[in-house]
Amino acid sequence: MHPLATILNSSSVVTDPDGMAPYLSDWRGLAKGTAQAVVKPQTTEDVARVLQWASQTGTPVVPQGGNTGLSGGATPDRSGRAIVLSLERLNRILSIDPVGNTLVAQAGCILANVQQAAADVGRLFPVSLGSEGSCQIGGILATNAGGINVIRYGMTRDLVLGLEYVTAAGEIVRGPRKLHKNNTGYDLRHLLIGSEGSLAVITAAALKIVQPPPARISALAAVGTPDAALSLLRLIRETVGENILAFELMCGNEMNLVRARFPSQRYPFADNHPWYVFVEIGGERDEVVSERTEAALSHALDKSIVTDAVLATSEAQSKEIWHLRFAVSEANRLAGPTVSHDVSVATQDVPTLIANVSRRIADFPEALPLLVGHIGDGNIHVNILLPHQILTDQKNFRAISRQVNDMIYDIVGELDGSISAEHGIGRFKREAFSHRADPVELRLMTAIKHSFDPAGILNPGVMLSASQSLRP
Incomplete structure (x- = not known):
């Protein structure tokens, strides 16, 4: 029996391999580890008892939520020393x-x-x-x-x-x-x-929590370039002010992949396009929001900023539009070996980021860039799909992945951007973060880590290396 079973309710401690398995790998299957137990506290006091025990015994603790992360930050390492602390029962x-x-x-x-x-x-x-x-x-x-x-x-x-x-x-x-x-x-x-x-x-x-806009409307626009997408953002802002709720960019390669993987999802255009913009606008009254959004898109069409556009006329149509956007993660997961990046630059620099990636990816034969993200705030997900046969040689796959990572992070660094915009550093980006972070900031972060966790038991090896976590 695991020692924590005497501290908590025995049903809160899982040690059998089948019961632990879902907690030992991320949802994409890229991060895999082992642990001595999965612990499921039911109260804050239970969490405190677990951490008191872990602190006394020097046991690493890996906190885990829904296990949907993309940076390996909620998966234990392969040492088997850690416990996974699932918060799923604290759900009120x-x-x-x-x-x-x-x-x-x-x-x-x-x-x-x-x-x-x-x-x-x-x-x-x-x-x-x-x-x-x-x-x-x-x-x-x-x-x-x-x-x-x-x-x-x-x-x-x-x-x-x-x-x-x-x-x-x-x-x-x-x-x-x-x-x-x-x-x-x-x-x-x-x-x-x-x-x-x-x-x-x-x-x-x-x-x-906030008062939701009484009226909302969604649209999908086709544009020729990322620069045109920013021109559309500016035009819509001039028309509706700060009532833009979402403004997303997707390349044609990514849209084609989503459509191939999920053929039942409705595609609203007759033709394929190089780039797509997903837009959602909020406001006080349906007719005003609809009229202003339609006017903005019509103006964009007249100025050749937009090549085609569809405005949702119902909640069902709006969901159809956004299903295409939200299907991206699953489509990429199913597509094959993908090297993923969650980066951000100043909004005005997004076209340069994309142009530089598109140019330099030519150094990797058969690599397909899948670009999608939140262009309105400068966050672009740069996913590079590699040929399936590369998986036959794992050593070569890892070497090429590192080369792709270095290329993307170099481009981001040249634009004074960030190698992680919303997914975190986790285990996957720890080395790149250590090499590219400002040395003074990294020293301060290390000191903060030591102040909060002097024994280095909380998620060691995530964000900072285990040795950095222990450095006073």
């Missing part, structure tokens, strides 16, 4: 206040359930992403998730009022406080958001 919504516009949720709450709880009181929790039916609040906080609505509402960080969390030593920092204004001391919440479980374990959060 603790309070909703539509007057103060706050919602308090435990870390294991599914994002879609939080969205629905907000909708039930006439509010919106605006973080929206493809995995929202399975990702958990703790995970989106740990990675500072983005999604399609960042252009209007900001990152997850911008929607958090307070946190409850447990330190590496098992101390509970009670909360979360639902304060819109709190100017007392350092704001430690912002250190924990985006820390990927390496500083503390978040158990609950007070979130901002």
Whole structure:
């Protein structure tokens, strides 16, 4: 019997291989590890007891939410020393206040359930992403998730009022406080958001909810170039102001892949196009939103910024448009060996980023760039699909992957961008982060890690190397 079974309810500790298996690999099957146990606490006090034991025994702890991450940050290493700390049973919504516009949720709450709880009181929790039916609040906080609505509402960080969390030593920092204004001391919440479980374990959060726009309309536009997409963004902003809820870019290669993998999904155009822009606009009245969006697209067509466009006339049509966008992750997962990058540059530099990637990828025969992302906030997912036969030689595949990574990160560095925009560093980008981060900032991050977790038990090897985690 595992020692934690005497500290917690025995049903909270899983040690049989079949029961542990889903927690030991990420959803794409790229990160795989082993662990001595999977632990499923039911309360914050349970989390504290687990971390007290881990601190006393020097046991590494890997916090895990919905296990939908793309950077390997929620998967244990292969040493077998770690325990996986699943927050899935801390899944209650603790309070909703539509007057103060706050919602308090435990870390294991599914994002879609939080969205629905907000909708039930006439509010919106605006973080929206493809995995929202399975990702958990703790995970989106740990990675500072983005999604399609960042252009209007900001990152997850911008929607958090307070946190409850447990330190590496098992101390509970009670909360979360639902304060819109709190100017007392350092704001430690912002250190924990985006820390990927390496500083503390978040158990609950007070979130901002907002009044949803009474009217919403979606559109899909075809454009010839990324520059044209930015011209469309500018034109729509001049027409509807800051009522743009989402503005997404997808290349023709990616759209063709989605259509091939999901042929039942409706494609609204007669022809193929090199680039597509997904748009969602919000406003006070349906007729005003519809008229202004239609006017903006008509103007864009007249100026040859847009080559074709379709405006959703119903909720069903809107869902059809966005299904094409949200199917990207699964389509890429099914397509074959893909080297994925989640990068960001200044919005105005997105066309240069794409042009440089398209030019330099010619050095890799048969590599197919799949470009999609949140052009309105400068975040582009650069996915490079390699030929299937490359998987026959894993050593060669890893070598080519490293070369592709270096190429992409060099391009991003030349544009003063970021190698991770919303997915986190995890294990996959740790080495690149260590080499490319500002040395002063990296030293400060190392000192922060040591302050929160001096024994280095929380997610060792994620974001920072194990040796960096232990450096005073």
